[in-house]
Amino acid sequence: MTSEQAVRRLLAFSAGKPLPHGTTLRVPTPNRSLGPKDVLVVAFVRMGGESSPWGIAFGQPGRTPKVLTVPEARTRDDVADMIASFAPVLLTHLRHPKFDSAGAVITEEKRPDMPLRQLWLPNRSHLDMLHYLAYTYHRTRYGTPERQELLQSLARACGWLFREAHRPGQMVTMIATDVLSEAYTFPTDDIRQGHLGFLVAWLTTRGRQAVRVKAADKAEGLSMSTNLDPIFENTGLAKAVDAFNEARSNEDVESIKRWTQRIHKSLNGELKRRWELTDSAITALEHDRRRENYGVKRLIKASQDEYYRQYLRIEHKFEDIEDGPPFTPSPETDRHPAAAGSRYYVHLSSDELQNQLLVHDDPEMQAELIATGKALDGEIVDVSTRTEGRKEHVFWKIHTNGHLPLRLREGALLCPVGNERRQGEILQIDQLNAQTNRFVLQIIKGKTLHEPPKLIRANDRALLGSRVILVPPPMDGIARRKSRSIWNRKVPGSWLTHSTPRGPNTSLPDAISEDFNEIKSR
């Protein structure tokens, strides 16, 4: 925890309530950038020791969720049936070409503009369930060919949603606890912030601190993860499951029905609680008075690009010059070095984009960046030019507070807040005295931009004495280029750089492997 984070938390504790983190909201929420039908809320529960769902609750926010359960989570076929019932809902939501006409009309040449589709989950254990589903049904051979295809499509969707959740700045797979912890500072430790009920109670309970604390403590007593409370599971549910199994082995239809309903009733309450709290988290964000950071729109666009490249075109089996062949990634890892490298660069690129987009519209983020030495806040004390032939070089001298940490170095690129089109390169950094650092910048892009009053030409001496905040510009282009270049194996050194790996971790069980032939066909 940094000092800044400690102070935030202290302020929240002093206030007796969660405090907004950031002057803007950094996520898209329904009723702002998205419509309610663009959001699907999903929650799972599972039986202790199992990795498959015992029940699923799903639906659009603000509505009553649908709840599916099975009486015995260890019966694979029953669970597969349940998943097969859920699959069309998820696949329609993601505009899978076989389930949604909008998804079916795209071609390699034409990608229509479609609003982003989001999936909201209560906490990270529910995200892990998506991964389990990806593993389980990646190459399932259970059931009819149609069911296999349906479940494999679901597995691919879950796998993509899971992988996408780890891409920085993504706006598709939303973990409610993460979103709330980012949007607010809670007066509590990190571990408790993993409990959605606890966070929602803090946010939505009115009254003094003691009242909120009491509500939050009470909420925390009820499990929110995919695991059920062991005491809840062991008392009641365990007997019901035993009774169901006995009824099934006796082929007692009435008892089977009765125990199925009993189990469903127990699980229904658990699922609904998880689902409704996620819905409440969304509602809390909708009522937040902060406006959406204007960088969010570009992050949404980036998410839409990823959605097409890494999910939809693969379902269509379209090749992509930028992103490689349409192969189905293994749920586990990328064994093909170029595939691994390409995705790695995409994530790096996303990380840069996220950091550098949102900051332009959030003074608190700017202050944080300045506090860590990655941005400048200073005064322009000199504007000079040097002509070389027909080229004019423009230089700024900027004085900043010498007490702040300094992570920027010569050669670093910066752009003014609110104007990425103008960029400067740091040529020199001096410490004039204890209070003052001096930066010499050469303006290398956007020198002649002139849109007064906010933006005037870089060589205009009217800039003297003006305050300027400079932050790193979005550099995602470089990592993106690398993510494309790395696929090129027609290079002299490919015998080493693009050779087939040998040794440990080269083999995966067929059930979870990617198809190398799909990748090599490029």
Added chain:
Amino acid sequence: MVKRQKDEARRDTRRRFEQWVQNPRCEANTVSAVHGIQMAAVVKHEGGRPTMGQSQFAIARGHQFERTLFKRDATVLINALIKSGILPTGSSGLADYRLRIHGGRCKTLDEARTQTASLLKSAVENIARTPAVIAGATVSIPGGVMLPEALLVIDAIAIRPGADKPELIVGEIKTYPDRGGHTDTRQLSTARAQAGVYVHALQLVVKDLELTEAVAIQQKGFLVLSRPGSNQPSIRAGEDLHYQTERARTGFQLLRDAAEKLPQIKDQSAESSLEAVCKAEVFYQETCLSFCDRASVCRQRSTENGEGSVLGNDMVRFLGATSLHRAVQLLDGATPTSETERDLLRRITDARQRIGLS
């Protein structure tokens, strides 16, 4: 039989060791771990409701998983170990020293321990006739003044012929789902910690049997995990246990040292034992939530006392000697009354300015 089973249960020092290392600075935790006083019982004694527990289904799953691995002479497990390169092709044979209640052959842990020792000796004499896998190998770590000996049941040991002596590879079996790089790191650390304790104990036993030069206990072990959606186990070979073994050695010594510093419990009645835990000093930290039934009680107390730990462990360091209550007063404009408070206020003010919240 019931008494014997209770004796066996009380010798579960490994579990208590793992409980203690979660928070060695907490005296109450130390008393509970050393004397085997369950925190759930303490919570009930204090009028609360224990919340930690294990799902019956999870326990059953674990047993089922183990049965699958060891049935028919551990065919499934041995094939998987061969495939992952831990055992050479053609390996076979299971020595099953698990207790009968767990599907094995031994009546008691002492019998299992004797059989284990005997097998280790015979492996040295004739590796060719030694089974490839031991299930439930039972070894012990000697006790101290306050701690009984720790009887440890090792999930699996693979035995293979080495260049000049038999090699023993310790394996830990868990139903944790193997998801590659996304496998839960806390679960992995638990499994490795247990395996480290087993390697340490095995080293002690081998030394005790004067077989140190005759067998090679590998510093790399293996994990047997489950794979989501599959009945097949996932074997992960080459797990680095070197430092976890050292952790076990150091940790048990530290626990013995801590145990010796504890005051004696007046009598061994349940009431006195529970009271001893209740009266012991606590050291609350945020990770207590993940393992201790009493965490909410201690947290409540810490909140009343204004301890920074209720906002996270790092808050304690940030606040220094100043309580949370006093820090709030300073935030609200109270005048600092000491250099420590002035320093805290300065740091708070500086940080607020830096992030634009002054």
Added chain:
Amino acid sequence: MPTKIHRQLETYISQRTSELIDYVLEGGRLAVVKAPPGSGKTYLLMQCVKAARKANQRVAIATQTRAQSDDICRRLVSEFKVTPIRFAANSATLNDSNFQITTNAKDLPSGPCVVVATSAKWGLVSHLSEFDVLFVDEAWQLAWADFMLLGQVSDRFILIGDPGQIPPVVSIDTSRWETSPRAPHHPAPEHILREPPRDLLSLDLPATRRLPADTVDFIKPFYNFPFKAFAQPGERIVEVQGKPRDGIDTALDCLANGSVVALTLPTPPEGPPLEDDAEIAQLAVNVAKRLVHRDAKVNAGSGIQNIQPSDIGLCATHRVMNTAIELRLTQKLRRQMRVDTPERWQGLQLPVMIAVHPLSGVVHPSDFDLQTGRLCVMASRHQAGLIIVTRDHIGDTLDTHLPLAEQPIGRPDISGQGHYQNTQFWNQLLKLDRVVVGAT
């Protein structure tokens, strides 16, 4: 006067150098050279480059930072009489008439030449004509994915680097690739050495020219290959004048008979400060000032000289601490003494270093805290003396710390290893009685 050990080491190095040069000239495809700090790896690289250039090969050199590229260009000119071309992203920052600077791949000569650029530049350029050989400096700081992009430069690779230093910094979640056979974020040499082609030439440099003899014993636990020091025991010293008045003086006096000493301050009962330990920062500055005030003399390998402020470097892992140190230096000293993080100190050296121990103030070390790359770098910059300043809880913290092995499946236990290595380092200080109680 060269001793027998010196001669043996020089002979060994000379043989390995010849072996590597022959390998390059004969068209060898792949070599990996492991080098301890200050062992002359960049010098070795430049020797090979010169030989290859002389044989009319088209030679490319990839470094990890612009500063390293610039430095190699200057040294090729001044020490090896080789005129390189600096291939850069932006020419504005360079101003050197001794070598050509270009930003356009089309301007690179098609014939024999030596071209120096960063790995980032090489990886992004298009329309590149193939080079005969690519040398990669500081190879352990190059991630595998970045190395893959260098495949377009040449089909022959010579990688040289220090495996004990700080690995590439990764800011994203890499869980997906931890069990990949070629994880994109792992250092490139790691993958190569794990699956070595049959014709791989693998060499280790045997000795450090930079470090004092006894320092090698401190940093050996960080390496998995043995190495010695060229310096003889007692050869590299720091001697201060006058009588000791306090703990700082006592610590400085220790440098007369050993190159490493630790200077401690008591740890407050409620724990040390979170980030900005003002007392430790002040102690580090006081040590630096005292060295100058006591007219320290130093033998950094080229005879006894009076210490100058510019001979002293300061290092802390956190930028907040570095800022705290800088603020306590006078303006004059700030201009003369470099204060920086270990990441920025890599590749540099000075006669005397003052380092804040990475674990100072860390009472519950995490995996990140225990990674020894930073400590290894901090402990291997000095040519004569290293003063480590720290709170005094380190020994207790290490003794009572029971590391968790939370690394991904199949990966080395870096937390355990780091704990072990940190413990070895601290125990070496205790064993040699080189922990002194300091005072501000």
